[in-house]
Each structure stands twice: as structure tokens, then as C-alpha cells.
Amino acid sequence: MSHSLERAEELYEAVNQLIRVHQFRDRDYICCHDVTVAQCYALETLVKRGPLRLQALADEMYLDKSTTSRVVDSLLRKKYVLKALDPSDQRAVQLSLTPSGEALHQKIHQDLISEEALMIKNVAPEVVDGALTLIRQLTTAARDRLGS
Amino acid sequence: MSHSLERAEELYEAVNQLIRVHQFRDRDYICCHDVTVAQCYALETLVKRGPLRLQALADEMYLDKSTTSRVVDSLLRKKYVLKALDPSDQRAVQLSLTPSGEALHQKIHQDLISEEALMIKNVAPEVVDGALTLIRQLTTAARDRLGS
């Protein structure tokens, strides 16, 4: 039991460090592209999860709908996102990327992936594969825990 | 080469998800304790890296010194941090925790560790140990990359 707490502590530290470094990198690599980190994450989510309603987007991003509404606003102003009415529900909106939104996302995504590739270029492939599995497992565990 | 890019892409996704979930959890578990996430991170850094100058603290946190100065201000107002002059340099300050800062940090830290323990209670110990090594390796790789 005390062993499992030690493990928890070490994992907490390690994940924290990883998060800091990634956040810092994101600030560097995203913000020079006309969008902020949060805006970029919204773009990413819309790319991955297809057209979404506002509340659904907020859920995916773990944010309040009001916060999300404002992030989307900024993307609308910059013409990276399109807001269409849902024909089946006059209250709801369908959010999707414009072509220039797609293009921007593509560009940023590619930059970030290249950077990630450089970061792991000296790490053995098996090591990366292992980390992948485990990080996903941890994410699932955390998500389950929060959902409860 | 294309393989390594795929790996980079998957890793990027996986880490991103992990970051979201952890951020969400932090908002929940830290902010009910009289400090924000950033303030808590400053406390943690001061605990781990001992008394620090402002610029050193900013470096550890990957933040600008002005941002850090304000985070520290809020902690000074709440009496969780102590600011002492550096005798060897009248410009510099030595930042450290007050007893109540120590106590608060201890409490939050324990909460977070317990939560982390619950998250991994269904993950095999070897798996956690593996993740730990790999996450650290990735952090180091990322840090080296940014430092350059």
C-alpha cells in the first residue's frame, strides 16, 4: 500500500514535468501562427471529432460552455470556424472548420509533429511504443476516475 | 522515416489527452484549497527546489519573471510565501514558504497523490514503473530540445 503511494507520487511528478515542458513548447510553437493554444485545441478537436455542437465541443475540451463560446467567437472572427444552425433544433449550432481553418490546423499540426519527432529522435522506437500504451492507459484511468 | 513521424503523431495525441485530463483534475482538486493551479505550482517548485530567487523560480516554471512576480505577490498576500532580501545582492530576493505555506502544500500534495493512486489502482505496478521511466525519458528529450 505504501508502495503504491510512492508510485503514485513519482508518477505525479513525472507527468507534471512532462506537462510543463509540453505547455511551454505549445506556447512557443502555436502562438506564432495567429491563434492561441486554446484556440488551436478547439481547431484540433473539431478536426478530430467532426462538426460539433457547442456543448459537445466544451465537453471534449473539459471546459465550460461559456468559455468555449468565447474561444469559438475568436475563431469565427478570424474566419477559421463556421457556425451553422442545426435544422433539427433551432437552439443548436453546428461548428466546423472553414478551408482556411483546415489549412491553418494542418500547418500547425505538422509543425508540432515535426517538433515531437525531433524530440524523440534519440529515443528507441520500442521505448516510444511502450510509453504510448502506458500514457493511454493512464489517460483512460484518469478519465474513468473523473467521470464517476 | 515515415514510421517515426507516425509515432510522433501518436505520441503527440496521447500526451495531449493526458494533459487535458490532468489539467481538468488539477482545476478540481487544487482550486478548492485557496490557491490556483499556478500558485500551487509555485509552492511545489519552492518546496522541491528550495529557496529561490524570482528569476530562478520563473525559469523553473517556464514563465516570464513578470508573471511569476505576480503569482508570488498573491502568495505573499496570503502569507504562504516569505520574501527575504539576499544579503549578497540588494536587488535579489530569496523566496521560501512560510509554515502555513508548507502546510497547505502538504495538504494539496497529499490530496493529489491520493487521487493519482486511485487512478492507477487498476493498472499493474510493472506497467506504472514502465510508464514512469518512459515519461521521464520523454521529458528529458523535450527539455533538451527546447534548451537548444
Place this chain on the structure above:
DNA sequence: CCATTATAGTTGTCACTAACAACATACTTA
């Protein structure tokens, strides 16, 4: 079928986050 209740988004407000620039002060070195 209308009144109640619930849901989708928006807006007001407040505190915090974060950077950049300009500044005062103190150290350093040429």
C-alpha cells in the same frame, strides 16, 4: 394545448494567466 420544465448558447462579471515593454535600482566592468 398550454404551463412547466429542461436544454442550447450568449453575455456580464470577476479573478487569474501570460507576455512584452518600460522602469527603478543595484551590481559589474571597462
Place this chain on the structure above:
DNA sequence: TAAGTATGTTGTTAGTGACAACTATAATGG
């Protein structure tokens, strides 16, 4: 000692994030 450099603080601006109050639309139930 003058010029340059480093340490922190403050002004400013934009963005983040939550909560509550609000409008408008849908769904339900009596």
C-alpha cells in the same frame, strides 16, 4: 566613474476560465 548588465516591479493588453443570469427553443405532462 561611466556604460552596460542583471534583478524585480509595474503598466498594459489579450486571453483563460468559471459561475450566474438571461434569451430562445424544445420537450413533457396535466
